[in-house]
Amino acid sequence: MEELVRPNINTTPVELMPDFQFALSVDCVIFGYDEGVLKVLLIESDLPAYKGQWSLLGDLLRHDEDLDEASYRVLRERTGLTDMFLEQVKTFGAVNRHPAGRVLTTAYLALVNVKDYQLKKKENALQWKPVSEIQTMAFDHRLILDTSLTVLQRKIQEEPIIFNLLEKKFSLRDLQHVFEQILGVEFDRRNFRKKLFTTGLLTDVNEMEQQVRHRPGRLYSFNQKAYEQIKRKTFVGLQF
Amino acid sequence: MEELVRPNINTTPVELMPDFQFALSVDCVIFGYDEGVLKVLLIESDLPAYKGQWSLLGDLLRHDEDLDEASYRVLRERTGLTDMFLEQVKTFGAVNRHPAGRVLTTAYLALVNVKDYQLKKKENALQWKPVSEIQTMAFDHRLILDTSLTVLQRKIQEEPIIFNLLEKKFSLRDLQHVFEQILGVEFDRRNFRKKLFTTGLLTDVNEMEQQVRHRPGRLYSFNQKAYEQIKRKTFVGLQF
DNA sequence: GCTGAATTGTGTACTTTGTACATTATATAT
DNA sequence: ATATATAATGTACAAAGTACACAATTCAGC
Numbered sequence: 001m002e003e004l005v006r007p008n009i010n011t012t013p014v015e016l017m018p019d020f021q022f023a024l025s026v027d028c029v030i031f032g033y034d035e036g037v038l039k040v041l042l043i044e045s046d047l048p049a050y051k052g053q054w055s056l057l058g059d060l061l062r063h064d065e066d067l068d069e070a071s072y073r074v075l076r077e078r079t080g081l082t083d084m085f086l087e088q089v090k091t092f093g094a095v096n097r098h099p100a101g102r103v104l105t106t107a108y109l110a111l112v113n114v115k116d117y118q119l120k121k122k123e124n125a126l127q128w129k130p131v132s133e134i135q136t137m138a139f140d141h142r143l144i145l146d147t148s149l150t151v152l153q154r155k156i157q158e159e160p161i162i163f164n165l166l167e168k169k170f171s172l173r174d175l176q177h178v179f180e181q182i183l184g185v186e187f188d189r190r191n192f193r194k195k196l197f198t199t200g201l202l203t204d205v206n207e208m209e210q211q212v213r214h215r216p217g218r219l220y221s222f223n224q225k226a227y228e229q230i231k232r233k234t235f236v237g238l239q240f
Numbered sequence: 241m242e243e244l245v246r247p248n249i250n251t252t253p254v255e256l257m258p259d260f261q262f263a264l265s266v267d268c269v270i271f272g273y274d275e276g277v278l279k280v281l282l283i284e285s286d287l288p289a290y291k292g293q294w295s296l297l298g299d300l301l302r303h304d305e306d307l308d309e310a311s312y313r314v315l316r317e318r319t320g321l322t323d324m325f326l327e328q329v330k331t332f333g334a335v336n337r338h339p340a341g342r343v344l345t346t347a348y349l350a351l352v353n354v355k356d357y358q359l360k361k362k363e364n365a366l367q368w369k370p371v372s373e374i375q376t377m378a379f380d381h382r383l384i385l386d387t388s389l390t391v392l393q394r395k396i397q398e399e400p401i402i403f404n405l406l407e408k409k410f411s412l413r414d415l416q417h418v419f420e421q422i423l424g425v426e427f428d429r430r431n432f433r434k435k436l437f438t439t440g441l442l443t444d445v446n447e448m449e450q451q452v453r454h455r456p457g458r459l460y461s462f463n464q465k466a467y468e469q470i471k472r473k474t475f476v477g478l479q480f
Numbered sequence: 481g482c483t484g485a486a487t488t489g490t491g492t493a494c495t496t497t498g499t500a501c502a503t504t505a506t507a508t509a510t
Numbered sequence: 511a512t513a514t515a516t517a518a519t520g521t522a523c524a525a526a527g528t529a530c531a532c533a534a535t536t537c538a539g540c
Binding site for chain 1: 485486487488489490491498
């Protein structure tokens, strides 16, 4: 078989092996919900090949760090946030995806509360771009963004992660609007409320919206403990 | 910021960069359904550190191949199969996961028809092991297997990929049994049939089971075209 | 303090989907 | 001919999803 005659990890000292000549990076697709719009945090590419184009926030993997740690480090270093929803999406490994050599990248999906971020930001080169307005991007980052958005759409229907995009206390209108923004559909307001209440995941915090120019709505918080109990009874059913 | 003073792809020739010293592999979690049991195709590890332990089928990524291609190559070289369900699951990147150095691996989920495979197999070192009987494995392969199984459980409920485990023509009993094996639940037979028929994805091939020691059931095939039409109307709904 | 604008909060009838459950029919093995 | 194993089928009830309308509250502007 072909692979038996090629140098491999059993036949060759590591430092001489052509197999150990890959670079790895992580790229974070950081979603935020701001003023009724789904946005993603981008930076202008610093690579000549992609001058002026928008790029995801990423960095090369270091030798002494786990892949998951690297994504966490990028988030922390670039946004100052340390406690966010962060999950691996997919690894992109096309041969020519990076002009500097064979660099594969693992995409991570992050959901942050834009209000938290704004208090701590340090870099002005970063921008929250509305997802719907993004055209071309550097590298294969447009593909990565599209893939991550699809994953986000699926995941918010399966797990209550959407609350990571909102403040601790939120109105049902905000909650419904984030769903609608991400999924690109509209829900009936009464049915949406009914559905959310019957999940038992909302806690009424007995406060009202402030500074709205209409009748203020009640505020709710996500009840994490209730979810921990519910999620053990894993749903089983076919839906294709 | 810390990363600005480290060597990076903008400041250093590629061949000298410490960042280009990673190896990447793909590992295929190849599921098959055989004699009523969910099995996975494994090989005994050839690494001294894991002598005698079971390992997933994998290989190092080559410099001139895409990541997806590498997984396809492993499947083809090891099983002779060229047309199977194959999808990336996740990349595992713990620092010390491989004894020979910093090797990250991307896991791929494959679903094959065991009958097809048996006609073409060449390697005797490979074995179909019942998933329920697997204990420890080499490297972090047990973690990879568990992760992939969870992904499989989710995906068969969302997309009609389970047919890849069966022969082209199958009985409803077989279909139900695969679902039950993978999900670890039991369905009511009448309700299961009703559900499957109403999906419109089954074509009655007007044949009966052969060589069964009881009344033979009708055989069906998966109607791919019907699915292509249905899947555009993406289901939207909350289910947590 | 009245009016208009915007949005909240609520309930019911209907449809669709899921669930529980038992009997007759057909093929094989002996 | 009989026993065994499984196929094929329908109905009543429960649960969940959907469509839909009106009164109440707050703010802004006059």
